[in-house]
Amino acid sequence: MELSFYKYQGTGNDFVMVDDRDQRFDEKNLSLVQNLCDRKFGIGADGLILIRNHSNYDFEMIYFNADGSQSMCGNGARCAVAFSAFLGIIKEKTHFLAIDGPHEALIVGDQVELLMGNVAGITQSMGDYFVNTGSPHHIRFVDHVRDYPVFDQGKSIRYDACYAPSGTNVNFVEGINENEVFVRTYERGVENETLSCGTGVTAAAIVYGAQKNQNLVKINTLGGKLSVKFQNDTSGGFHDIWLIGPAEQVFSGKINI
Numbered sequence: 001m002e003l004s005f006y007k008y009q010g011t012g013n014d015f016v017m018v019d020d021r022d023q024r025f026d027e028k029n030l031s032l033v034q035n036l037c038d039r040k041f042g043i044g045a046d047g048l049i050l051i052r053n054h055s056n057y058d059f060e061m062i063y064f065n066a067d068g069s070q071s072m073c074g075n076g077a078r079c080a081v082a083f084s085a086f087l088g089i090i091k092e093k094t095h096f097l098a099i100d101g102p103h104e105a106l107i108v109g110d111q112v113e114l115l116m117g118n119v120a121g122i123t124q125s126m127g128d129y130f131v132n133t134g135s136p137h138h139i140r141f142v143d144h145v146r147d148y149p150v151f152d153q154g155k156s157i158r159y160d161a162c163y164a165p166s167g168t169n170v171n172f173v174e175g176i177n178e179n180e181v182f183v184r185t186y187e188r189g190v191e192n193e194t195l196s197c198g199t200g201v202t203a204a205a206i207v208y209g210a211q212k213n214q215n216l217v218k219i220n221t222l223g224g225k226l227s228v229k230f231q232n233d234t235s236g237g238f239h240d241i242w243l244i245g246p247a248e249q250v251f252s253g254k255i256n257i
Helices: 030-037 074-086 150-158 198-212
Strands: 002-010 013-019 047-054 057-065 093-098 101-108 111-115 123-125 128-132 136-141 169-177 180-187 192-194 216-221 224-232 238-246 248-256
Touching (some): 002 074, 030 047, 030 057, 047 074, 057 074, 074 093, 074 101, 074 111, 074 198, 074 238, 074 248, 128 198, 136 150, 136 198, 150 169, 150 192, 169 198, 180 198, 198 216, 198 224
Parallel strands (some): 013 047, 057 093, 136 169, 180 216
Antiparallel strands (some): 002 013, 002 248, 047 057, 101 111, 111 238, 123 128, 128 136, 169 180, 180 192, 224 238
16 A cells, blocks of 8 residues: 655654545554654654544544654644645644644744643652643753753653653753743653654743743754743643644655555
């Protein structure tokens, strides 16, 4: 079977995109997902996304990490919105379904603005912080984040017993000024550092913004710049959380599977 695909990236977080509105892709074939995401023997990506029809939404995004596991992916969702616009499914606004529930998004120029799910709050973990933004994220503040051993420290925290059995994503954050940070992320499911992580920078922005009393935080990653804006709840949670950044098509192709 010949599979048509598109490659998208959002601040260096890259994805194999498949128009699967005819539902020909076998989503239970996790080895296929792994092979397509393999950077040596496949197309190469941090994850794979299927776009499918849904009777109650503009489309449904089905997301797989590179290892075949599933979770919410913020940058992947922004790329899915851009891809759906390319396919003619949507225009500037959309209401779509992801694994963690419904989302809204806007396309403003070359930026995709994604409304994330509400966050219940920030908790303490291992002397650091933990936030669930649709995917679990451990947040550790460090100095000199560009030189920090993200892979070794991230892997250690990701597999710590306190997060068993599913594990967590791990974000290392350095403050730049009152409303700007640099974030590096070890991603569960990729099992390595990625150039950017949408749910991760959202979690980091919420923790940093809460500390600095800011509702808009600028994010620097190895793959580019994003921003996160949100509102505080009186209960200690957060709502109206928007992840904002670029998403672009890199190339398209066909592969025999």
